[in-house]
Amino acid sequence: MGDADSWWLPADERVAAPMLLGAVLSRDGISVRITEVEAYAGSVDPASHAFGGLTNRNRVMFGPPARLYTYLIHTHTCANVITSPEGVGGGVLIRAGEVTAGLQRARLNRPGARDEHLARGPGNLCRALGITMADAGADLLDEESPVRLAAGEPVEMISSGPRVGVSRAADVHWRFWITGEPSVSAYRRSPRAPQIG
DNA sequence: AAGCGGATCTACT
């Protein structure tokens, strides 16, 4: 796969997503080893925020790659890594991780949660790391950036399945996780998704 | 200017 700076870069999110498993996302002294991700394939994917084209909310998705796209849902912040070239709108949702550094601080951010569950679920992962909408657009490969992404150890085994909570394109297996990881969130189909498929 | 849906989480049974 190319040079050291583009290890995460394939434009097709179905390829990029599993490559992010095992990578390390860090903010403010706290690090998380990514254990679960979902691919969102830009404006051709009806489940993606980029579907239907550029709006004020999703503009980071259509920007340059290696940026952090954040969005709010039900009072929670969720984090995505933009993996496509400028103008395409593809990204990978970081759904869960294992805290590997800054454990004390992560616990403070997630009072009452068990260690394996500190970054379980996209909203919880952001809370554990302290990621908020103020971090939107951060350049993940820039040393100066508050949020950074680094390559990690290769992962043992990868499983895949349908994406969690999406009402459209609910049957494609674009969720990937490290097999057997306790931090992986439970699958729940959207109540609005059509029956089976 | 207002309504509605959603890439969720926690608590409770």
Place this chain on the structure above:
DNA sequence: GTAGATCCGCTTC
């Protein structure tokens, strides 16, 4: 395993 809380952004009036 299931129900309910909760609020921002997009669509429509």
